[in-house]
Structure formats: structure tokens, C-alpha cells
Amino acid sequence: MFAALPAEIHELGRLFEAAGHELALVGGPVRDAVLGRSSADLDFTTSARPEQTEQILRDWTAGGAIWDMGRDFGTLGGVRHGVKVEITTYRTESYDPHSRKPQVEYGDTLEGDLSRRDFTVNAMAVRLPSLELVDPFDGLADLARTLLRTPVTPRQSFTDDPLRMMRAVRFVAQLGFRIEDATADAIEELAERITIVSAERVREELVKLMLGAHPRGGLELLTELGLAAHVLPELPALQLEIDEHHHHKDVYEHTLTVLDQAIDLESPAGSGGPCEGPDLVLRLAALMHDVGKPATRRFEEGGAVTFRFHETVGAKMTAKRMKALTFDKDTTKKVARLVELHLRFHGYVDSPWTDSAVRRYVTDAGDLLQHLHRLTRADVTTRNRRKARTLARAYDELEARIDELAAQEEIDRIRPDLDGNRIMEILDLPPGRAVGEAYQHLLALRMEHGPLGEERAEQELRTWWAARQES
Structure with missing residues (x-):
């Protein structure tokens, strides 16, 4: 499988070997190749120091582009014939316990470099140009078992770099892996350390989790292991105690089901259809749509439970959380707007709308209409089949009316050639x-x-x- 690497990579390996240095493909690209997945990243590690790597890259690129923004961490990059590489000198790192930024020290062996990787499945390497697989921590076996385990003790690994805890739950969502018990225990014990990680890095991991093939599994672990309490506290807050008469649903489980159903309603990737999967805005809106419920829950006379205006409160909470996680303004605005609008349809079920009300629904949704269609449909999780069919028929009718009005208004805009x-x-x-x-x-x-x-x-x-x- 590694023989199929681009010819430029094999040549790069020969150049390092001729100069008396080791070079190895490492981490995610190796893992993905074993899984039969393509990888856009080509990351390498080497025994050469940065200045030696730079000279070899200059020969390899024949005067082409080289970048050295990561030189302080021993990393340089280059591109030849469209093949991009990043090469980092072997490292052993020590960490300040109050920071996740490593104090870089160069290492001498490939095995030592691999020991500082996050998980055993990412601690495999392929030497170049020989194509020898190096797997000192049995990552291949863990890959076969879909198991996440750290090369060193998990407590040491997560103490050194707390972001690895987010990466663990992200791999669950992306690849369907499971976390080894001792590793999960260490995450639960050290969850609070995630607070020393920058919001930007946390957001990056959360986005990758949400765009994964199994986001529900990642979110469940994020909550169970205590990470969500620090990075997305609105999620565990949905675990409301259900009253003895079961007058309201488990909001947490309902939310995860809505997320699953919203994903099922995405258009296939590459289809060009509306809400093409994976759709981050739709998925975040499904996740956040009921976050206003805990703050608005009221017990009425007779035992009824209400959540009045939870959509308005939830929209504000969503915007606040997404701002704290440094999401861009456009994504934040769209997700918060969908949360605000997600209950609007229920007024249609109670009493069919006038054409004016339908137009107002469309106008208020604006460019998010297709997202709102899917979020509204996904929000039906009742086990009462008759009620579910009634809601589905009502929304079918509303969508048909929207299409009819749109067609009519398109016709109404037509004018003759002469006024x-x-x-x-x-x-x-x-x-x-x-x-x-x-x-x-x-x-x-x-x-x-x-x-x-x-x-x-x-x-x-x-x-x-x-x-x-x-x-």
C-alpha cells in the first residue's frame, strides 16, 4: 500500500538517505493508509536538524516553494509537482503543567519520537525509502480492534497535552473508535485541564467531531467523561430529571436523536443538493435547538411542564456559546437564527396559515429555508405514530404551499415586453x-x-x- 506513494516521496526518501539521515512517513497518513482511506496530509519525521532538512528540501523542490513557519518547532515544508510535505525533526518534549505548548527538544530516534504521539494508532511510521513499517506500541493491533490507547500512560499523555482528550472523543465521532477503559478513566479524572487549551483549538476539535460520521457517539463521550461541562456546558445541562408522570421527554436524548435525524436528511456529499452533508450549520442547530429548555422549565398546576420562549432564550445562549468558542460571525448568526425559528412551524399545525403567514415564514428563514425544513422535520421524535404522521403531513402541506406561492410569485413578476x-x-x-x-x-x-x-x-x-x- 505504501509503494503507491507518489514518486516524488520515494525520491525525497532517497535524498535523505544519501545525505545520511533517516526519514519516515508518520501519524495520520500511515493510519489512514492501513484503513484504506486517502489522506491529504503527508507528515514526515527525520533525524536531520532543520537546517539540514532545508537544504535537502531545496534540492528536492529544485528551487520551488519552501515554508518554515514552524521552524521553532523543528518543522519545514515544501512542494514539488503539487505534492506537499511537512517534515519535523525527531522530538522529545517537556511540558509546563500550566500550558499545553511544548518546550521543544530534538530527539535521536524514531521510536522516541513516536512515543510522544497522542495515540498508538497514530504512533506508527513507515521508513523511506525502504518502506519498513515501524510500530513500537502495537498501533496496528489497536487499529484492527478500533481501540484508542496512548503510547505512554494516559495520565502523563493528557497532563502533557490536554487537547488530546478532545482528540480522543473526536476520533470516536470520525472513525467509530472506542476508548480503552484506562484512557477513558484518565480523561474523566483530568477533564478540567481542558480549560488551559485555547478556545480556537477546542473549536477546531469540536467542528471535526460534528462533521464526523458518528457525532452522536463523540458527544455522548464528551458528556460522560466530563469534557462537555467545560467546553459545551449547555449539552450536559439538557439531562433534566424527568418528572414522575413523564410529562416531558428526556431533552438530552431527544437532542441527540434530532441530530441523528437531521444528518439523515442531509443531501448526499457531492450531490450539489441543499444541505449537502456534512452540513455544519444544520448539525450545530440540531445540537443547540433546545438549549434554552433548562432555563425556561416551569411546572404548572396539574403537573404540566412548560418551556415557554425556550427558542428565544436558546438562540441567545447559542450565540453566546459560539462566540466563546470563536466561531465566525456568519456561522454563529445562522445557527442562532435556526434555533430561534425551530418552533415556528407548530403554529401551522394548530391553525393553517394564511398566504401572508406562509410568506412571512419564508421571508424570516431567508437563505436558511432549506435548513429550517430539515431541522423542523428532524425535531419530530414522538413515539406516537399517529402524531408523527400528522406532523409530517402538515409539513408536507406547508412545503407544497411554499412551492406554489413561490411559483405564483415568480409568474407575477413577469411583465410583457411593452409597458x-x-x-x-x-x-x-x-x-x-x-x-x-x-x-x-x-x-x-x-x-x-x-x-x-x-x-x-x-x-x-x-x-x-x-x-x-x-x-
Whole structure:
């Protein structure tokens, strides 16, 4: 499988070997190749120091592009014939317990470099140009078992770099892995250390989790292991105690089910359809749509439970959390707006809307209408089949009315090729009924034949007028 690497990579390996240095493909690209997945990243590690790597890269790129923004961490990059590589000198790292930024020290062996990797499945390497697989921590066996385990003790690994705890739950969502018990125990014990990681890095991991093939599994672990309490506290807060009469659903489980159902409603990747999967805005809206419920829960007389205005409160909470996680303004605005609108449809079920109300629904949704369609449908998790069918039929009807109104309003925007003033000028007529009849005649021609052009429209107008005069 590694023989299929681009010819440029094999040549790079020979250049390092000729210069007396080791070079190995490492980490995610090795893992993905074993899994039969393609990888856009080509990360390498080497015994060469940065200045030696730079000289070899200059020879390899033949004067092409080289970048060294990571030089302080021993990393340089280059590109040849479209093949991009990043090469890092073997490292052993020590960490300040109050920071996740490593104090870089260069290492001497590939095995030592692999020991500082996050998980055993990422601690495999392929030596170049020999293509020898190096797997000192049994990552291949763990890959076969879909097991996440750290090369060193998990407590040491997560103490050194707390972001690895987020990466663990992200791999569950992306690859369907499971976390070894001792590793999970260490995450639960050290979860609070995630607070020393920058919001930007946490957001990056959360986004990758949400865009994975199994986001529900990752989110469940994020909650169970205590990480969510620090990075997304609105999620565990949904685990409301259900009253003894079961007058409301388990909001947490409901939310995860809505997320699953929203994902099922995405258009296939690469199809060009609306909400093409994976759709981050739709998935985040499904995750956050009920976060306002804990703050708005009220127990009414008779035991009823209400969550009045939870959509409005939830929209504000969503915007606040996404801002704290440094999401961009556009994504934040879209997700918060969907949370705010997600209950609007229920008014339609209670009493069918006027055309004006349907237009207002469409206008309020704006460019998010297709997302709102899917979020609203996904929000039906009732086990009462009759109720579910009623809601589905009602939303089918609403979507049909939206389409009908859209088509009608598109028709209403069509105008004949000549306006009233031009008609009066051509026929030498004053304002009156005849002008209106001429306008309608030209409009009918426009609807039937499409744009006529002014010259033909004038001919048709004169022919119609002459026939009208003779009758």
C-alpha cells in the first residue's frame, strides 16, 4: 500500500538517505493508509536538524516553494509537482503543567519520537525509502480492534497535552473508535485541564467531531467523561430529571436523536443538493435547538411542564456559546437564527396559515429555508405514530404551499415586453380600458412564448389592435 506513494516521496526518501539521515512517513497518513482511506496530509519525521532538512528540501523542490513557519518547532515544508510535505525533526518534549505548548527538544530516534504521539494508532511510521513499517506500541493491533490507547500512560499523555482528550472523543465521532477503559478513566479524572487549551483549538476539535460520521457517539463521550461541562456546558445541562408522570421527554436524548435525524436528511456529499452533508450549520442547530429548555422549565398546576420562549432564550445562549468558542460571525448568526425559528412551524399545525403567514415564514428563514425544513422535520421524535404522521403531513402541506406561492410569485413578476406608456404611444391611445386589454394580450403572449423583443411585440400589438378594430 505504501509503494503507491507518489514518486516524488520515494525520491525525497532517497535524498535523505544519501545525505545520511533517516526519514519516515508518520501519524495520520500511515493510519489512514492501513484503513484504506486517502489522506491529504503527508507528515514526515527525520533525524536531520532543520537546517539540514532545508537544504535537502531545496534540492528536492529544485528551487520551488519552501515554508518554515514552524521552524521553532523543528518543522519545514515544501512542494514539488503539487505534492506537499511537512517534515519535523525527531522530538522529545517537556511540558509546563500550566500550558499545553511544548518546550521543544530534538530527539535521536524514531521510536522516541513516536512515543510522544497522542495515540498508538497514530504512533506508527513507515521508513523511506525502504518502506519498513515501524510500530513500537502495537498501533496496528489497536487499529484492527478500533481501540484508542496512548503510547505512554494516559495520565502523563493528557497532563502533557490536554487537547488530546478532545482528540480522543473526536476520533470516536470520525472513525467509530472506542476508548480503552484506562484512557477513558484518565480523561474523566483530568477533564478540567481542558480549560488551559485555547478556545480556537477546542473549536477546531469540536467542528471535526460534528462533521464526523458518528457525532452522536463523540458527544455522548464528551458528556460522560466530563469534557462537555467545560467546553459545551449547555449539552450536559439538557439531562433534566424527568418528572414522575413523564410529562416531558428526556431533552438530552431527544437532542441527540434530532441530530441523528437531521444528518439523515442531509443531501448526499457531492450531490450539489441543499444541505449537502456534512452540513455544519444544520448539525450545530440540531445540537443547540433546545438549549434554552433548562432555563425556561416551569411546572404548572396539574403537573404540566412548560418551556415557554425556550427558542428565544436558546438562540441567545447559542450565540453566546459560539462566540466563546470563536466561531465566525456568519456561522454563529445562522445557527442562532435556526434555533430561534425551530418552533415556528407548530403554529401551522394548530391553525393553517394564511398566504401572508406562509410568506412571512419564508421571508424570516431567508437563505436558511432549506435548513429550517430539515431541522423542523428532524425535531419530530414522538413515539406516537399517529402524531408523527400528522406532523409530517402538515409539513408536507406547508412545503407544497411554499412551492406554489413561490411559483405564483415568480409568474407575477413577469411583465410583457411593452409597458403601458409604450402601448399608448404606439396605438396613440389615452389611458383607459383598451390599454389594459392590450397589456393583458401582450402578457399572455409573453407567458406562452417567453420574451418576444420590442420589435416583435410591437408587431403583435398592431395586429391585435387591427383585428380588434375590425370586429
